[in-house]
Amino acid sequence: MTNQIKDLHDRDFNLWTEQMAIAIENQDLKTMDWANLLDEIQDMGASQKRALRSYYYRLVEHVLKLRDWQVERERNQAKWRVEILNFRREIQDILEDSPSLKKYLKENHVAWFNKATDGIGKSRLFLVEDLTPIPLDKMLDDDFFG
Template identity: 40%
Template sequence: MALEIQPIIQTLYDQDYYLWLRTTINQLRTSQFSSVDLDNLIEELEDMGRSQKRTVKSLLIRLFEHLLKLTYWNVERERNEGHWKGEIRTFRREIKDELKDSPSLKPYILEIFDKCYQDARIEASDRSQLAIDIFPSIPIGSLEQILDENWFPEYNHNHHGKPD
């Protein structure tokens, strides 16, 4: 009987993802474990973990990018400071929400911290058209600092903030 059900569930996954999801949840709730499409369920669970990691990585890069623009892009700061600070707060909150839901992601953030900072330097340079060496090669704050809602780096007034 399970062999007859399996192709139907497989087809359901391919044809109507949401219905497959609701069916799978119902099967699990009602202990119909032999009917569950385990291969696709396992794949979906693995994808969820990868997706969460990608989300955290993207948020961290965007957070660093906005902190760098706020700190070093002097010419645009007056016009964009409010927007950048708002974005910084949003990215901080979203990262904290991810960590609250999945505290085990904190070691992953520490693992990707420096690489995300380097990626953010490139993004900030591209977006500001400032030379990349305007942005320090060492991260401008610790993880605790950049996630602290009240912490902002001191503005760098040494560079005019115009493209070189």
């Protein structure tokens, strides 16, 4: 591999990906930028995990808003319901693209729920009346809103 290809990763990422695709297609092992390619592949997996976690946090937040934030509920409940459905859709899309992340979600949803409720509590936006984690199957059920 030439230093020119390796340097391209930092100078023009899109061109670097095009060059890597050509090298893979041609099975040109000498041109491959293995170190950066490995970093990018690992980052893609980490990025999906971050997105899944973020959407789950937002889902918990909105379910709890709908359930516990009585002062704002009347005015915002329709918007919160739409957001809940959108977050569920994003989570489902991620899980359809990467079914192996279902296990990751199952293993982490209680901890994420607790972090989300802790964040709400620290913000003092509203009082979460029941800190018991909502089961994952309910959180992902389009008919459940709290």
